[in-house]
Amino acid sequence: MTDTPLLKVRDISKFYGARTGCRNVSFDLWPGEVLAIVGESGSGKTTLLNCLATRLMPTSGAVEYRMRDGQMRDLSRMSEAERRFLMRTDWGFVHQNPADGLRMAVSAGANVGERLMAIGERHYGNIRETAGNWLGRVEISLDRIDDQPRAFSGGMRQRLQIARNLVTAPRLIFMDEPTGGLDVSVQARLLDLLRSLVQDLGLSAIIVTHDLAVARLLSHRMMVMKDGLVIEQGLTDRVLDDPREAYTQLLVSSILQV
């Protein structure tokens, strides 16, 4: 780990007219760190994530990112071209609904290869080989490489979306409820996969989830949000085992024990 954070977030607020999306959120994200943002629906988690990933313009505040050359850059001051380039090379965004992040009408191989082609890879054989490798890493068998994602199950689509995002070796991944809508056993496999990928690749990740089990398994640190504010943050185990705020205690105690 280096002594400068990868992402520096200062006083991010987003208002929708008179309504609050999120308010005065500040934190640092370090290389290799996985941060979970938890809270009930409507608490501003997704708004915050979209502000960080430049999918939304925050009303106030600043997000700085350490580029590959080591310079900290203010995301809102970058040109759109730079931002879009960053988003498809150094970043990944995993949507809750895989159909939002995939091209459903082109084959799995092309879905994974798209980012490579976007950054100038022009050798079909190499693109296909890389795509095949990535499908293997996310446990999709190689004979499905020419199938369209619409022929895939929900879990496979989600894994394909992850492969598509990771193919350019990004340093930061944003995930919005990556396990939402999957059944429990598929969820478990996906979590297992995500955990090993994050570890192997040294990725940093920001994961939005309402599922505390996901946060427990994947994240090093977590933030609890309520009504647009971060009410508690700390190491995941500390927050889950020793919640201080009343709301966090409520949240932790409402986990179903089977």
Add this chain to the structure above:
Amino acid sequence: MTTADLATYNFAYLDEQTKRMIRRAILKAIAIPGYQVPFASREMPMPYGWGTGGVQVTAAILGPEDVLKVIDQGADDTTNAVSIRAFFQKVANVAVTTKTREATIIQTRHRIPEEKLTAGQTLVYQVPIPEPLRFLEPRETETRKMHALEEYGLMHVKLYEDIARNGHIATTYAYPVKVEGRYVMDPSPTPKFDNPKMHMSEALQLFGAGREKRIYAVPPHTEVVSLDFEDHPFAVQTFDKPCALCGGEDVYLDEVVLDDRGGRMFVCSDTDHCEERCANGHRGHLAYDKEAAE
């Protein structure tokens, strides 16, 4: 002014203000090769899809001294070509020809003449869908942004899909090209056989899409490169037989079904080129033989 004058059309059908507007769009298109310039396309006395864009471009650049040639799939004698030629004869009273060499303006639907075009000639294409990214990205706002930021990875996704499904790049017409190293352009549904002719052409090439309200251009001596992969390079169609009438090789051939027992012939799609070769004594195996007929 006599009543006879009032009853005639303005020269080349369009009013002068409209022609001026179209010329401004054309000038801008020439200044930015491959960029699609929006223009206020007019209703023309023909249905969309019949070449309303090409007709408007031709009308805007046509002068009384011009000699016009109109081809449809390379042929001078098919419905679309005949009616557009007749249209300009009527509304502009210009000279028309079927000879590629004699024409100053050639309006085309889907072919570039086999004979090399020269400086001073203008080729006007009729374009149905000007946006090369359209079938992969339906949003116009997004495709414009992609052109602006030169994000053309998606174009290769299409070619990748072709190879993945067919083993080779199966796109045979409307094959995407990059113009002057900047804009990716749809060369209208010409067969990819004609793509190399666009590269460094001496003639001015103008593209008009009437329904989509876009004009774009390739000025003379402009680089036009067909997109491909390093291990699947761009290649034009080849034909294993020569033209059945003129015996021409290295030309684009049309397949003509002769009977219902599988009989077929391959003939030049460029009728002018074929006729000229026949007149010069070239003979294919199905050529009409005057002496034998007598």
